[in-house]
Amino acid sequence: MITTDITKAVQSLLNDEIIAVPTETVYGLAGNAYSESAIKKIFKLKNRPLYNPLIVHIKSTSFLPEVAREIPEIAFKLADTFWPGPLTLILKRQAHIPNLITAGQETVAVRVPNHPVISALLSQLDFPLAAPSANPFGSISPTSAAHVFNYFEDELGVILEGGVCERGIESTIIGFEDEQPVLYRHGSIAVEEIEQVVGKVVVNIHNDNKPSSPGMLSRHYAPMTQTYLTTDVLGLLESFGDKKVGLLLFQDKLVTDSDTLQVVLSEVGDLQEAAKKLYAALHYLDESHLDVIIAERFPNEGLGKTVNDRLERATKRK
Numbered sequence: 001m002i003t004t005d006i007t008k009a010v011q012s013l014l015n016d017e018i019i020a021v022p023t024e025t026v027y028g029l030a031g032n033a034y035s036e037s038a039i040k041k042i043f044k045l046k047n048r049p050l051y052n053p054l055i056v057h058i059k060s061t062s063f064l065p066e067v068a069r070e071i072p073e074i075a076f077k078l079a080d081t082f083w084p085g086p087l088t089l090i091l092k093r094q095a096h097i098p099n100l101i102t103a104g105q106e107t108v109a110v111r112v113p114n115h116p117v118i119s120a121l122l123s124q125l126d127f128p129l130a131a132p133s134a135n136p137f138g139s140i141s142p143t144s145a146a147h148v149f150n151y152f153e154d155e156l157g158v159i160l161e162g163g164v165c166e167r168g169i170e171s172t173i174i175g176f177e178d179e180q181p182v183l184y185r186h187g188s189i190a191v192e193e194i195e196q197v198v199g200k201v202v203v204n205i206h207n208d209n210k211p212s213s214p215g216m217l218s219r220h221y222a223p224m225t226q227t228y229l230t231t232d233v234l235g236l237l238e239s240f241g242d243k244k245v246g247l248l249l250f251q252d253k254l255v256t257d258s259d260t261l262q263v264v265l266s267e268v269g270d271l272q273e274a275a276k277k278l279y280a281a282l283h284y285l286d287e288s289h290l291d292v293i294i295a296e297r298f299p300n301e302g303l304g305k306t307v308n309d310r311l312e313r314a315t316k317r318k
């Protein structure tokens, strides 16, 4: 059920149960990172393949050495700049981090989230929280408690209410190769912002379905409705004739004589606002009994790259 009862959430976590928690990115499905049984429940409820590792959420940077070792100086620089916030760092793991969390890899993904509800929760726990997004594997990520409830209903005893997620899109993931920063996933922090702190960042984003590229499966974040991504929305719309089409647009409505459903993500052309509203718009369009959703390709800069990445994965054929 949806609740604001942090005490009940703490109790559930102490009992190795899993709960849904708000973060500034998306809602997470959280469990005690040191409890194998809790972590197993996360994978089972999400129907998530075991090769797809989880992000560990810690209270503050001072807890970083508890989960990671041989931390490069540049990682601390990024942590100091962006934590608490939507930046995940891939670092060498401490040996006590369960294999299930890292999918057997020698690295662990870690971040300090920036949302008062998960911060209040972490402050009452003496363990970190492993938490992937609170959606069935491959489906659209949840950015409100209602989205989580719609997916899992009574399978979750506690869904903590935390309003609409401020960022609305997953964290940016940075790893290190020979101490050089490497981008593994576009996210809520634009790569340009990271480059202002650490200089050039190599982009190493996989788009295949191999387990060696966990979490970056090409089809992900996907609506049930057939969805297309294009720079020519009007042309594609015309090609669908009488079909019931919904449009997902960045800034401007399309002038058409049909009664096509149109969702504009930011009338003022603000990429941050558009990113925040993206998943809610996809949920809404997906529930609107359409034959087809057409999404407009975003400008390929800043958070536009992140939105395009999610839309590309949302529109991949099975």
Ligand code: AMP
Pocket: 052, 053, 054, 055, 090, 102, 105, 107, 108, 109, 131, 132, 133, 170, 173, 184, 185, 213, 214, 215, 216
């Ligand atoms: P989610 O929480 O659903 O956004 O998924 C977390 C994502 O973090 C995974 O899908 C991976 O892409 C990434 N991740 C977690 N741990 C690692 C790791 N050790 N190495 C590389 N990527 C990781």
Ligand code: MG
Pocket: 132, 133, 141
């Ligand atoms: Mg996810």
